[in-house]
Amino acid sequence: xxxxxxxxSVLHGALIFxxxxxxxxxxxxxxxxxxxVSVELIQIAEKTNIPFAPKAKKIIEKKKKKKLKEKExxxxxxxxxxxxxxKTKTKTVVSLDEKKEKIDSKNPEAVPLPDKKVKxxxxxxxxxxxxxKINEEVKQVSEFEKKELVDLDNIAKLIDxxxxxxxxxxxxxxDITQDQDRNIVTSGLSLSEEDALKAQIFGCWSIPLxxxxxxxxxxxxxxxxxxxxxxxxxxxxxxxxxxxxGQGFYKVLxxxxxxAIKLCQPLRVPTSGYERWKELQLNFDxxxxxxx
Amino acid sequence: MKKNLIILFLMIIFQIxxxxxxxxxxxxxxxxxxxxxxxxxxxxxxSKISFEKILKKENIGSEISIIVENNLRxxxxxxxxxxxxxxxxxxxxxxxxxxxxxxLIKAQAxxxxxxxxxxxxxxxxxxxxxxxxxxxxxxxxxxxVPSNWRRVGHIISDKVYERLTGEKGYFDTRIIYVAxxxxxxxxxxxxxxxxxxxxxxxxxxxxxxxxxxxRFNPASQMVTYLSYFKNLPRVYLLDIETxxxxxxxxxxxxTFAPRFxxxxxxxxxxxxxxxxxxxxTMDLENRLVEKITNHPSIDTSPSYSPNGxxxxxxxxxxxxxxxxxxKSDGSDVRRISFGNGIYGTPVWSPRxxxxxxxxxxxxxxxxxxxxxxxxxxxxxxxxxxxxxPSWSPNGRVLIFYRETKTNAKGEGFSAKLWSIDLTGYNERxxxxxTDASDPSWSxxxxx
Amino acid sequence: xxLSKIFKNGFLIIAACLVLTACATKKEVxxxxxxxxxTSASTSTTSTTTDAAPKISGQMQGDTxxxxxxxxxxxxxxPDRVFFATNESILTTASRETLRAQxxxxxxxxxxxxxxxxxxDERGTREYNLALGERRANSAKDYLxxxxxxxxxxxxxxxxxxxxxxxxxxxxxxxxxRRSVTVKAN
Numbered sequence: 001x002x003x004x005x006x007x008x009s010v011l012h013g014a015l016i017f018x019x020x021x022x023x024x025x026x027x028x029x030x031x032x033x034x035x036x037v038s039v040e041l042i043q044i045a046e047k048t049n050i051p052f053a054p055k056a057k058k059i060i061e062k063k064k065k066k067k068l069k070e071k072e073x074x075x076x077x078x079x080x081x082x083x084x085x086x087k088t089k090t091k092t093v094v095s096l097d098e099k100k101e102k103i104d105s106k107n108p109e110a111v112p113l114p115d116k117k118v119k120x121x122x123x124x125x126x127x128x129x130x131x132x133k134i135n136e137e138v139k140q141v142s143e144f145e146k147k148e149l150v151d152l153d154n155i156a157k158l159i160d161x162x163x164x165x166x167x168x169x170x171x172x173x174x175d176i177t178q179d180q181d182r183n184i185v186t187s188g189l190s191l192s193e194e195d196a197l198k199a200q201i202f203g204c205w206s207i208p209l210x211x212x213x214x215x216x217x218x219x220x221x222x223x224x225x226x227x228x229x230x231x232x233x234x235x236x237x238x239x240x241x242x243x244x245x246g247q248g249f250y251k252v253l254x255x256x257x258x259x260a261i262k263l264c265q266p267l268r269v270p271t272s273g274y275e276r277w278k279e280l281q282l283n284f285d286x287x288x289x290x291x292x
Numbered sequence: 293m294k295k296n297l298i299i300l301f302l303m304i305i306f307q308i309x310x311x312x313x314x315x316x317x318x319x320x321x322x323x324x325x326x327x328x329x330x331x332x333x334x335x336x337x338x339s340k341i342s343f344e345k346i347l348k349k350e351n352i353g354s355e356i357s358i359i360v361e362n363n364l365r366x367x368x369x370x371x372x373x374x375x376x377x378x379x380x381x382x383x384x385x386x387x388x389x390x391x392x393x394x395x396l397i398k399a400q401a402x403x404x405x406x407x408x409x410x411x412x413x414x415x416x417x418x419x420x421x422x423x424x425x426x427x428x429x430x431x432x433x434x435x436x437v438p439s440n441w442r443r444v445g446h447i448i449s450d451k452v453y454e455r456l457t458g459e460k461g462y463f464d465t466r467i468i469y470v471a472x473x474x475x476x477x478x479x480x481x482x483x484x485x486x487x488x489x490x491x492x493x494x495x496x497x498x499x500x501x502x503x504x505x506x507r508f509n510p511a512s513q514m515v516t517y518l519s520y521f522k523n524l525p526r527v528y529l530l531d532i533e534t535x536x537x538x539x540x541x542x543x544x545x546x547t548f549a550p551r552f553x554x555x556x557x558x559x560x561x562x563x564x565x566x567x568x569x570x571x572x573t574m575d576l577e578n579r580l581v582e583k584i585t586n587h588p589s590i591d592t593s594p595s596y597s598p599n600g601x602x603x604x605x606x607x608x609x610x611x612x613x614x615x616x617x618x619k620s621d622g623s624d625v626r627r628i629s630f631g632n633g634i635y636g637t638p639v640w641s642p643r644x645x646x647x648x649x650x651x652x653x654x655x656x657x658x659x660x661x662x663x664x665x666x667x668x669x670x671x672x673x674x675x676x677x678x679x680x681p682s683w684s685p686n687g688r689v690l691i692f693y694r695e696t697k698t699n700a701k702g703e704g705f706s707a708k709l710w711s712i713d714l715t716g717y718n719e720r721x722x723x724x725x726t727d728a729s730d731p732s733w734s735x736x737x738x739x
Numbered sequence: 740x741x742l743s744k745i746f747k748n749g750f751l752i753i754a755a756c757l758v759l760t761a762c763a764t765k766k767e768v769x770x771x772x773x774x775x776x777x778t779s780a781s782t783s784t785t786s787t788t789t790d791a792a793p794k795i796s797g798q799m800q801g802d803t804x805x806x807x808x809x810x811x812x813x814x815x816x817x818p819d820r821v822f823f824a825t826n827e828s829i830l831t832t833a834s835r836e837t838l839r840a841q842x843x844x845x846x847x848x849x850x851x852x853x854x855x856x857x858x859x860d861e862r863g864t865r866e867y868n869l870a871l872g873e874r875r876a877n878s879a880k881d882y883l884x885x886x887x888x889x890x891x892x893x894x895x896x897x898x899x900x901x902x903x904x905x906x907x908x909x910x911x912x913x914x915x916x917r918r919s920v921t922v923k924a925n
Contacts, residue, residue, distance in 0.1 A: 189314055189316070194316055197316055198316060198317075198318060198320075201316075201318050201321075202318065202320045202321055202322070203322065204321075205318060205320075205321030205322065206321060206322055206323075206324055206325075206326050206327075206400070207321040207322070207323055208326070208369065208456065208457050208458070209323060209325075209368065209369045209457075209713070209715065209717070210369055210453075210457030210458065210459050210688060211457070211458070212459075222313070248454075248458035248459070249457070249458030249459065250458070251458060252456060252457055252458035253458070255422070255425075256321075257318075258424075258425060259400055259422070259424045259425070260318075260321065262424035262425065263400070263424055276314065277314055279313055279314075280313070280314050280315075280316065281313050281314065281315040281316070282315075282316050282317075282318055283315055283316070283317045283318060284318045284321075285317065285318065285319050286321065287319075288319050288320070289319070289320060289321060289323065290715075475906065476903060476906040477902065477903050477904060477905075477906050478902070479901065502898075502901055504865060504869075504901070505865065505866065518869075523896060525869070525896070525897065545873075545895075546869070546873055546896075546897055548866060548869045548870070549866040549869070562866070562870065564869070564870055564873040564874075564897065566877055567828065567873065567874040567877035567878060567881075568874075569870040569873065569874075590867065590870040590871065590874065592866045592867055592869075592870050593864070593866045593867065606864075606866070606867060608867075612826070613863075613864070613867055636863075636864035636866070636867050637864050637866065650864050652862070652863070655862075676908075677861065677862070679864045679865065680864070680865065695861070697908040698906055698907055698908045699908075700907070700909075701907075702905060702906030702907040702908075702912065703906075705906060729865075730865070
């Protein structure tokens, strides 16, 4: 009786000791991250990024490298086409579309039931460029739509051209930071600032459910912001991909991201340090959601 | 001095930092269906009266918009908003929507349009608007005979679906199935065809003999199926347009489980003799019959890959039903299903990357998909009994049938068609006039 | 002083007891739940047989039907059908006896031809069941042939799961439906 009591108490003591020893570990882990956050701003932003989107990060980096290469290539042959070329291009593409629609119209006749010939008389592709409401945003959007119709190479060139002044600087910086310690990359927002922004956009972004689950689903969008968080300008960084055959879903995804940004306006930006975040890049990656 | 230099240095560093583009990764969003508004198509009074006479529909414009709305809702990807909340009249909206108004009711996209009666034809013009970007995304016009108005609704749905999801739609399609009536022990079965939304239901056979497993050809004009005509179960071919039927091949025994090859030139099926079932093809042009498998086991439910190079089939050569893949000449047979339970009815997706199947495990039936190497199995739905998945032409949705468990007295049996998204979301009952089984989805009628 | 010591000890003992009981119950709970799940899982796998066995002990052996309430007779003492186990086409001893009786009857009535109809239960995919029904019917046909009946007199027809004799969704109903039936062809 006595012995068993002793044994039991000893064992329990051991148990308590073990729990006492192990519990702190358990308790420590979740606490681990936040304290550091407040201390060293830069590092933390980096750390929180990793668990959120390891894949996105990888993809981005790949992209960047690819871009760089492309860039180098293009720089050799880069000669901005005259504006006129762009206009004529737009027209021809439209007429092509019409043709396509007409071809389509033949098919319904080959359809089983007798009395149903759907004929698409003609296709209206309106290139909206009405100058109503000279709002910066609308302008940008219609610009973007116009580009959709333009031939691929032209787009690439035009965009590159347009981006050269600002984007180049950014690229360089990105490249530098890639080579150097990565801590500097995400120096911009503090964890809480970033989380606030993320949380806001999570709520606004309706991920199109029809997306293929096994494709690269990353859309990078560059924003120019007002101090109050409203968006002055949006730019899709992988434009070229939008018009590639078999990448129709990418356009859909990009549009959904743009809608999210519009829907979220004004963005929940930090109250101070406008200079830091007046330009912001959002990397929309639907892959985790669709895979999960 | 030194201090100043350091400060200057620091300032430079900070300057760079200020320029560094901040990146924020957005890896989550909501999977809620996209809210959109389907404004009734506007119609002028004269056209309205004409259509009322011809089609006996009070307002064909809103009828078409209802079709669009229902299609988009059943897809599970869109949430059409209630028309009561619409602030703008259909005719004005079609000219130039007030985006702020539509934004107010939280619509992210808007469909508007106009119906007119021109030269005894129905002319429909429609536009898709991006409300948040305040721009037009698409504008199309169709002209057709008035009786085709439902198809116009389906085609509009397909175009909108394609523009907003990046994938082809599946609304302008039909489903062929077996309509069932009567007691479970003496089921009367007829071939029936209907639009994807259940409209225009038609019976193709009278029900005098048992018919099973109808399948469309790629052009969706022919159907191959199993009929017990004169108590001889044989694979038949039916031309939907002309109604002509013929037996496929001249086999001295039961042929069953037919399916078309992707080019529509061959029928692949099983032929059962002396307790073994093997897979055969018959060329519809020269009537040549080719034996594809030769094994003492049961080989059945063959299904071609979309490129015609491979065949997935069901075999019990391992002892139980499992899914196998072989080259289209019958060589290189490989088993691909290795999970717990038994597997049947493999059907290759139109995209070619997945195989849908039926699985029986621990007394439950599942509809699932796996990759063509057998990996990545995902079970989409579980039930007492369900089988025979068929893909929508865009490879996004599966339709199958489900049977209920009967009570102790053997009552309460029913068979119904159901559909489910590839993601496992959006499981829906597909309404049919009678009980139904063995569905087969056509390809897009207007491509 | 002493009082406080007693209190202290008492408290310690109670604490120890609490710890002990906490451990004990916890363990018990976890073990029982795991037991539950495993047993339920294992029963569910075999439920088709075990559930039904006691209730209908007289009508099933393994999962093969041995009763006679659906059986019709081709002639006095000549049952028309034999039953099979799930997914099987092997003839049981009883089935062989039945088929021998059928063979004897067929020899006596050489003007009669028969159709052997093969059936399956509802727990399988339609196409496979068609093949399975054919296999069952052939299994019966082969046995008849070994007893001297010409294959010309026996044709085979599979109905798969299309013509159940019992509409129920129970193991017993399924066992009645897994059958081959010999019917007169003319």
